[in-house]
Each structure stands twice: as C-alpha cells, then as structure tokens.
Amino acid sequence: MRIATWNVNSIRSRIDRVEAFLQRHDIDVLAVQETKAREDQLPLMGLQVLGYDVAAAGYNQWNGVAIISRVGIEDVQVGFPEMPVFGDPPVAEARAIGATCGGVRIWSLYVPNGRTPEDPHYLYKLDWLAKLRTAAQSFSGDVALVGDWNIAPTDADVFDIAQFAKSTHVTPPERAAFQALLEDGYVEVTRPHTPGPEVYTYWDYYRQRFERNRGLRIDFVLGSPSLASRVTGAFIDRDERAGQGASDHAPVVVDLR
C-alpha cells in the first residue's frame, strides 16, 4: 500500500496536478491539507473517475483537510478530542481528519502555523500539539499521523537557521511538542529513506526559493510502532514543486508492506 501527504494550497486550483500525482505514483491514499474549500466546493468528479473516494472537512478559505482513498474510507472523524479552536469568537477550522483506509488509520493534520512567537496563534499552536499528543496516545493499531506539521525538528531542516532566529517552526517548545510524539512511540518514517543535506518539503513562493533550494522540511509521516515496522520506502516528490502552478509544498510518499 502506498500512502502520501501533500499540502496542496487549494485543491480547486490544483486539481489537475492532484489527479496527475495520484496516477503518476499509483497512490492508494492521499492526505491533503490546505484544501481551501468547503465540502460542497470539492472537485470530486475526476477523482471518482479515477476510483477514489473523498472524506473532507473545510469551513473557510484558509485551511481544510481531506483524505482521498481508493482502498476505502471508514470511520471518518473530523478533529480529535479536545482539539483547540482559535479566535475570539472562535473560528471554525478544519485542521484534522481521520479515517481508516485499507486497515490503516490515517490522520491528515494541518498544524497551526503560529505566525510569530509573540502572537496568540503561537500558544494556540502549542496547545493544539499538546492535545494532539493526548489524543494520539489513545490511538491503537496501524496509525499514521501525516501532514504539514509547521515544525522543522532540527536546524538542518531549515535552509538558513540564522534567518529563523525570531521565527516560529524552530522554537524549542515546538520542537519539544514534535519530540513528545516520538517519545510516546511514534516513529518519523520518511527521514531514513530520504538521506542527505538540504532535503526539504516546502519552499516559499517568494524570491525563487525553490529554484535556489532554500526550503524547510516540515511535512512528515509519523507511524505507530506497528505501522513503522511495515514501511519499506519513502520519497519526496520534489519535481512536483517545479514549474508554473505548483503548490509551495511537495508531496511525501510512503510505501507499506
């Protein structure tokens, strides 16, 4: 079984690329983030023609998550218990959706950005990650926590760490929140299969960051111990980030035996 995660930055503007990606790599399950679409706006027809079913949640133009599967979608759950909501008054957000696909419990996660360390959004991000950890501790079986984590776990995951001295994504509390999931037994399964320096999954649209390979590694697949033991390979589809009309994130693909 081949699973993937991709922050598509609008599924409507990118649907042709999504369909081509699914076919090019023979993907069974794709978790997407930043669909930027309500459920009634999803471009489903082409996906259905290709044999995929879709479970999605989206309430506004900024986030939205979905799972696209051709091996079934069962027990769909939007959000996890105690998942925080940002804003005063709170704004309905769709940042997590879980479903069982082909026997694997997959969570498509769009971790809050945090904006700046001084912004209330940063504390919301840490709270969100803490509640995710609690929820994840209760998950059992073959579980994959996949998505855009908006955390660069090491300095090597940032093109220029000095430039991020006052930024989110690299602060110790964010990194500790990511590490806490690993301490609970989850395994980040993509890094062992994608070695080398300057391996990224996201390149800002500004200033030709992709062309100069000035990116971040912030998209990951965390597997429960039993799922991690099934991983046979992984890769980042870096080519998908090239050219006109690309998302600012590349897809991450994982193979399971």
Add this chain to the structure above:
DNA sequence: ATGGTAGAGTGTCTA
C-alpha cells in the same frame, strides 16, 4: 528591516 508571491474572494487575511 523590508518585501517579495500565491490563493481565497473583493476587504484584506493567511501563509
């Protein structure tokens, strides 16, 4: 320090 690009949808907000 600032600004650069992209996508939502018309006002800016988000990233």
